[in-house]
Amino acid sequence: MYRIRFHGRGGQGMKTASRILGTAFFIEGFEVQDAQRYGAERRGAPIFAYVRADRTAIHERGVIGRPDLVVVADDTLVPVSAAGVMQGIGPDTVLLIDSAESEKTWRERLNLQGPILVLPRLIPLEPSEMAYVGTECAAAAACLTGIISLASVRQAVQQELAYMKAGVVDRNVEIASGAFARMAAHSGIVQEGGTTSHHDRTVPSWVDLPADDIGESSPAIYGAATSVAVRTGLWRSMRPVVDTSRCNRCTWICGSFCPDSAIARGSEGYPQIDLDHCKGCMICVAQCPPHAIVAIPEAEAVAQEKEGAAS
Amino acid sequence: MTEARFQRMKDLPSTHLLGAGTAMCAGCGGLAAVTEVYDVLGENTVFVNAAGCMTLLSVYPFTPFRGSWLYTAMASAPAGAQGVRDALDILRAKGRITPEEDLQVVVLSGDGAAGGIGLSATSAAIDRGLDFIYLCYDNEGYGNTGQQTSSATPHGALTATDALRSGFAGWKKDLFAIWVANKPAYAATVIGGEPLDLARKLEKARSMDGPRMILALAPCPAGWGYDPEHSVEIARLAVKTGIWPLKEYADGETVHTRLPHPRQPVENYLKLQGRFAHLFEPARDEPRLKEIQDAVDAYWAPLEAEHAGG
Ligand code: SF4
Ligand code: SF4
Ligand code: SF4
Numbered sequence: 001m002y003r004i005r006f007h008g009r010g011g012q013g014m015k016t017a018s019r020i021l022g023t024a025f026f027i028e029g030f031e032v033q034d035a036q037r038y039g040a041e042r043r044g045a046p047i048f049a050y051v052r053a054d055r056t057a058i059h060e061r062g063v064i065g066r067p068d069l070v071v072v073a074d075d076t077l078v079p080v081s082a083a084g085v086m087q088g089i090g091p092d093t094v095l096l097i098d099s100a101e102s103e104k105t106w107r108e109r110l111n112l113q114g115p116i117l118v119l120p121r122l123i124p125l126e127p128s129e130m131a132y133v134g135t136e137c138a139a140a141a142a143c144l145t146g147i148i149s150l151a152s153v154r155q156a157v158q159q160e161l162a163y164m165k166a167g168v169v170d171r172n173v174e175i176a177s178g179a180f181a182r183m184a185a186h187s188g189i190v191q192e193g194g195t196t197s198h199h200d201r202t203v204p205s206w207v208d209l210p211a212d213d214i215g216e217s218s219p220a221i222y223g224a225a226t227s228v229a230v231r232t233g234l235w236r237s238m239r240p241v242v243d244t245s246r247c248n249r250c251t252w253i254c255g256s257f258c259p260d261s262a263i264a265r266g267s268e269g270y271p272q273i274d275l276d277h278c279k280g281c282m283i284c285v286a287q288c289p290p291h292a293i294v295a296i297p298e299a300e301a302v303a304q305e306k307e308g309a310a311s
Numbered sequence: 312m313t314e315a316r317f318q319r320m321k322d323l324p325s326t327h328l329l330g331a332g333t334a335m336c337a338g339c340g341g342l343a344a345v346t347e348v349y350d351v352l353g354e355n356t357v358f359v360n361a362a363g364c365m366t367l368l369s370v371y372p373f374t375p376f377r378g379s380w381l382y383t384a385m386a387s388a389p390a391g392a393q394g395v396r397d398a399l400d401i402l403r404a405k406g407r408i409t410p411e412e413d414l415q416v417v418v419l420s421g422d423g424a425a426g427g428i429g430l431s432a433t434s435a436a437i438d439r440g441l442d443f444i445y446l447c448y449d450n451e452g453y454g455n456t457g458q459q460t461s462s463a464t465p466h467g468a469l470t471a472t473d474a475l476r477s478g479f480a481g482w483k484k485d486l487f488a489i490w491v492a493n494k495p496a497y498a499a500t501v502i503g504g505e506p507l508d509l510a511r512k513l514e515k516a517r518s519m520d521g522p523r524m525i526l527a528l529a530p531c532p533a534g535w536g537y538d539p540e541h542s543v544e545i546a547r548l549a550v551k552t553g554i555w556p557l558k559e560y561a562d563g564e565t566v567h568t569r570l571p572h573p574r575q576p577v578e579n580y581l582k583l584q585g586r587f588a589h590l591f592e593p594a595r596d597e598p599r600l601k602e603i604q605d606a607v608d609a610y611w612a613p614l615e616a617e618h619a620g621g
Contacts (some may be wrong), residue, residue: 010336010533141611163476165592221369225330234333252323256506257543259335259343261327262376277331281338281532282540310574 001054002192003064004141006134007085008073010047013134016160017071018049020138020176023156024148025053027299031059044235046083060196067093069144069190075099078110080234089114094190096140098133112213117144117186120178131174135161139176140181146188149270150180189297228277231245232260239301244270246292254284254293317351317493319511326352330375334367337593338539340546341365341448343503345419345604348446348525353512357414361388361429363421364455365448379487385428388418389436392443394557400430415517416443422463424447425526426486435488437493437522444516445524450531451580458534458586465554466606468586469598478589478599482606487526491560499559499568502528504546508557508568528555536585542568553607569619577604598601 004021008014014037014282022034050064065088075097077083090094091113097106098119106116117275119140134139135157142148161169211217249269260279271293273284285293316322329349335342341364349356357379360366369380396416402408420429420461425447433445435473446468452470453459459472460479463486467478490498496519501509509527516523532539549555550569554577557569579601590596 012491045334096617164454219371221372221374224376225328225375227332227368227373227375230332230373231335232334233335251325252320255321255325255327256323256347257343257504259339259346259503259542260333261331261346262335265325274331279337282538282544283338284545286540289545 001052001058001060001195002069002145003050003067004069004071004190004191005048005050005064005098006046006071006073006137006141007046007077007083008133008137009257010045010079011130012047012073013131014047014049014137015134016131017134017138017141017284018051019160020135020143020153020156021141022051022053023159024138024142025051025150027152027155028148030055031058033060037063044076045239048081048084054195064088064198066090066193067200068094068193069141071141072097072099073133073137075101076234084158086110088214092191092193094144097142098137115189117183120182131172132172135172135176136179137177139179141190143180143183143187144190146190153177153180172290204237231276232279233274233276236278236298237284238274238280238295239275239298240273240278240280240284240293241281241296242271242273243292243294247288247291248273248290248292251291257283257287259283315417316514317507320507323347323506323510327551328354328377330376330377332371332373333375334370336531336533336539338532338542339364339456340503340542341421341450341527343542344448344527344529345446347503347506347509348417348513348527349376351510352360352415352417352444352495352517354413355412356417358379358417358419359383359388359395360393360422361385361416361418361424362455363424364450364451365419365421367455385420385424386432388420388424388429389441389445390445392416392418393436393439394443396442414541415441415443417446419446419448420448421454422451422486423453423461425449426462426484426489430489437490437495441522441523442520445490445522447524448524448529449530450534451483451530452534454531454534458531461602467581469589470534470586472525475508476589478587483531487524487558487560490524490526491565492523494563495524495525495560497559497561499524499553500526500528500555502530502546502549502555502557502558504530504543504549505569507558511560513569515561519561535587536581536588541583545580545583548575548583551575552582553611556610565615569612571611574607574615576606577607 004015006014018034022032026032029036030053033052044149052058078085093114096117103116103118139153142153154173154175157173161172253260253266255263262274262278282295285295315402327346329346329477345377354377359381362385364384368375430597449463452461457471460470462484465483499512499517501512551571552575553571582591591601
């Protein structure tokens with residue numbers, strides 16, 4: 001059985017990726033399961049979807065614990081433990097990362113035995129095409145199995161995106177074909193994992209803990225606003241930066257419209273943006289009357305900061 | 312009644328009570344409304360949260376609130392609120408808390424619970440005269456699970472349940488009218504993108520007793536299909552096109568707090584959202600657009616006639 005997991009951020013089309021790959025397997029005559037992890041859907045938040053495919057009926061259920069292939073659409077997720085990218089990766093698991101960095105870098109960084117591949121993005125994707133990353137990942141994954149033809153992938157893309165505009169579908173087919181071709185040298189690298197059965201499962205040696213009284217065991221939080229310990233600033237791909245020379249110091253405007261309590265009135269009345277929590281929605285950029293807030297790509301801002309710190 | 316606290320934008324609080332770091336989507340219009348509401352109600356507020364997007368505000372051990380929060384199933388938030396209110400009343404009667412320490416009990420719920428799954432429990436709570444505020448963030452669908460159709464979904468909108476992608480054939484349920492029919496102490500529609508109007512209404516609601524409802528239209532980038540930066544613009548257009556009337560009910564009378572003038576064509580609001588894109592492309596769906604505009608016109612016609620006459 002093939003067990004494949006797709007990791008990305010909400011909005012990158014991971015659900016679509018699993019559907020396209022699942023349908024491509026199906027066209028090739030496989031029994032298929034494809035699902036997105038059930039839960040809250042948040043744009044920018046870590047998300048995963050998974051596919052199982054086998055030639056006989058699939059009895060396994062639930063999230064894939066031991067994947068044969070893990071596809072990562074956004075390399076910033078690898079160190080985010082809550083994203084669970086590295087979960088269950090064994091010596092035979094292939095890791096495919098969509099990244100600007102090299103395979104060597106990732107090998108050193110992750111210290112993994114199994115094969116690591118980088119999906120080089122040759123076709124430049126526009127920001128508006130973020131959702132197409134899923135298509136690219138699905139096609140690359142299909143190629144790596146070595147048992148799905150390009151024709152099946154193209155048909156799967158057309159089928160799954162049938163509700164979209166013709167131009168969009170064509171563009172996705174083109175992206176899929178490109179990704180498939182770029183992975184050709186590694187076709188067949190992903191090996192099917194064996195079937196597992198609950199009979200083979202070794203029962204853990206449980207330690208019995210007596211249940212506590214409900215008053216003690218029900219979770220209670222006594223601190224105020226503990227959520228500030230969660231750094232949602234990691235979601236951001238664009239950063240708002242205030243140009244104080246244009247700012248009118250009317251922080252009741254930008255401060256009221258920020259949905260994330262991330263703008264406070266700072267010294268001298270200028271807005272102070274809490275970068276640990278700003279999710280990069282860009283509402284403040286759109287609403288500032290004198291256009292005193294500009295949006296710059298987060299990666300650029302970070303690079304500038306590093307330069308500033310070094311010099 | 313103390314409406315005087317919020318005269319201008321400048322009077323709005325510049326520090327927010329609600330902590331950052333929540334799991335709401337970037338640009339969430341519901342979170343914007345909850346943040347603004349909490350600022351006006353203050354720390355002495357206990358939230359009883361019906362399952363939905365906002366239940367992810369508090370994920371143990373993290374909470375953005377400065378006081379208590381209780382999580383209930385979708386149908387039972389008003390029952391939870393009753394229990395909390397009763398407990399507070401008992402503490403008051405026994406002298407174990409002072410009037411200053413008493414809490415405002417607020418149900419926080421999405422439109423799925425407010426207008427559908429939890430409606431009968433709400434109706435019963437109003438009948439019993441429960442002293443609480445019911446705050447509904449209306450993102451017009453079951454947003455937390457990927458925007459399935461709810462009873463608040465507007466006519467023509469695409470949702471995840473719409474397999475044929477033809478747009479919702481039904482019409483948005485009028486939850487405000489349902490509340491008003493129950494004769495509550497207060498009911499108002501608000502939107503996060505009009506923070507001053509919201510703050511004034513909350514200030515008024517705060518000073519009253521009995522069942523009170525705040526219905527906030529909640530622009531939802533994820534479910535409505537637009538870039539988060541447009542959340543406030545879309546909120547304003549909802550008001551300017553008249554599709555989201557801002558109004559309040561008290562003492563048996565409904566008053567509009569804003570008369571959009573000139574009222575913009577409703578398509579200015581619709582065309583910014585992916586869920587209505589099929590009304591414009593590949594070809595304009597004139598009959599559908601007219602239906603939607605006609606419904607908005609019919610709503611405002613008597614009010615505009617009265618305004619012109621007076
Ligand atoms: S709204 Fe614009 S001008 Fe006003 S304080 Fe914020 S950044 Fe400055
Ligand atoms: S980009 Fe969004 S989250 Fe960040 S400060 Fe501006 S309004 Fe707040
Ligand atoms: S789905 Fe919509 S309502 Fe729910 S958190 Fe996201 S933006 Fe807010």
